[in-house]
Amino acid sequence: MGKVSTIAPDSLVAGFHALSDPIRIQVLELLRSQELCVCELCEHLGVTQSKLSFHLKNLKEADLVRSRQEGRWIYYSLNLSQFVILEQYLAEFRRFSPILPARSCSDTP
Numbered sequence: 001m002g003k004v005s006t007i008a009p010d011s012l013v014a015g016f017h018a019l020s021d022p023i024r025i026q027v028l029e030l031l032r033s034q035e036l037c038v039c040e041l042c043e044h045l046g047v048t049q050s051k052l053s054f055h056l057k058n059l060k061e062a063d064l065v066r067s068r069q070e071g072r073w074i075y076y077s078l079n080l081s082q083f084v085i086l087e088q089y090l091a092e093f094r095r096f097s098p099i100l101p102a103r104s105c106s107d108t109p
Contacts, residue, residue: 011063015086018062023047024055028078031065035077 018024023045030036030044042052056076059065063082067074 011082011085012089014062015064015082018058018064019086021055021058023051024059027052027055027059027076028064031076031078035075037073037075039073041076 019028026045027041030041036044038049038052038056041056042049045052056065056067059076060067063079065076066079067076069075
């Protein structure tokens, strides 16, 4: 029998939902190399601050990014520990799920 994941389902759903949008993926790609403020992210992505705020909210709720305020600017960076959690969840499939040959419905007793 396969191993049951100990990761909270809500955390997984939020994480994978956050990864399901192209703009959010672009944000994460930009944050891979450095922390950026909202204005820099808007400039790189060519989107308005209100549109970006929606996507950053999703990423923050999924705990994929962190924010810090410095003066009037908010800076964003990756929360790598949350990526590790999602990665470990996916790795469980590879490690604990045997690859079985396909069966047709007529093979069932």
